[in-house]
Amino acid sequence: MVGMCGRFVSRMSASDLAAYFMVDEAVAPDLGARYNVAPTDEVYVVAETKAGVRRLGTARWGLVPFWADGPEGGAKMINARAETLLSRSAFRRTFSARRCIVPADGFYEWAKVAGGKQPWHIHRSDGEPFAFAGLWESWRPKDDVDAERLVTCSIITTAANGVVAPLHDRMPVVLPADVWEPWLDPANDDVGSLQTLLVPAPDGLVVREPVSRAVNSVRNDGPELLAPAEAGADVGP
Numbered sequence: 001m002v003g004m005c006g007r008f009v010s011r012m013s014a015s016d017l018a019a020y021f022m023v024d025e026a027v028a029p030d031l032g033a034r035y036n037v038a039p040t041d042e043v044y045v046v047a048e049t050k051a052g053v054r055r056l057g058t059a060r061w062g063l064v065p066f067w068a069d070g071p072e073g074g075a076k077m078i079n080a081r082a083e084t085l086l087s088r089s090a091f092r093r094t095f096s097a098r099r100c101i102v103p104a105d106g107f108y109e110w111a112k113v114a115g116g117k118q119p120w121h122i123h124r125s126d127g128e129p130f131a132f133a134g135l136w137e138s139w140r141p142k143d144d145v146d147a148e149r150l151v152t153c154s155i156i157t158t159a160a161n162g163v164v165a166p167l168h169d170r171m172p173v174v175l176p177a178d179v180w181e182p183w184l185d186p187a188n189d190d191v192g193s194l195q196t197l198l199v200p201a202p203d204g205l206v207v208r209e210p211v212s213r214a215v216n217s218v219r220n221d222g223p224e225l226l227a228p229a230e231a232g233a234d235v236g237p
Helices: 014-020 071-076 089-097 177-184 191-195
Strands: 008-010 034-037 042-048 054-061 079-081 099-104 106-113 116-124 130-139 150-159 170-172 206-210
Touching: 008 099, 008 106, 014 042, 014 054, 042 130, 042 177, 071 150, 079 089, 089 099, 089 130, 089 191, 099 150, 099 177, 106 170, 130 170, 130 177, 177 191
Parallel strands: 054 150, 079 150
Antiparallel strands: 008 034, 042 054, 042 099, 099 130, 106 116, 116 206, 130 150, 150 170
8 A cells, every 4th residue: 555645624714724723824715615635636734934924825735846847746746755754855855844734624545345445534533623744845947937836735644543554554644733833843954853743643533434435536525525324344443
């Protein structure tokens, strides 16, 4: 299995996210409630400027390195493996200085069952939003210095915890509130200390539930995607 978180839920409004993540400035438009966020979609991100301003903005999901010839490869870089951040040129610089939080109300993983794949919705047991560890980057064509910059992001994944492991061997890194400050600080280049934050979420923090197979198509969206469904297969404890 690849290290992938490929779909998630984003229900909170921009104003509610700004309050929850205690931002100093919100520049994000309200994207509306979305139940099937997919690669290359615009997503909310929380980041901090060099001046220390915590900001809620948006980025396209799928990181495009600043040195890339074009943005086409971004869809393949929606995730960054925690274990290889310092060895991959696409992520090394961003991990040192361009970290962000990608808010999400839940994410999906799939189990193989008779007749196809059964989606499962993984969310926090307390109903709070996830704060996924992320990286952001800014790109524009090398031959057009006046072009508008494309801001993109990637979600960092780590080994799955006991709740997610029966479905997939990876899961997004979930950052507790007490580490948001050092994670977002662009002046914090202590990569060794930062790497210690990239661990699986405690089992008790998350729950999983089988949901509608309509999730399987990115064309479908709406609260009905979270309707409870029969699991269709035993995926373990």
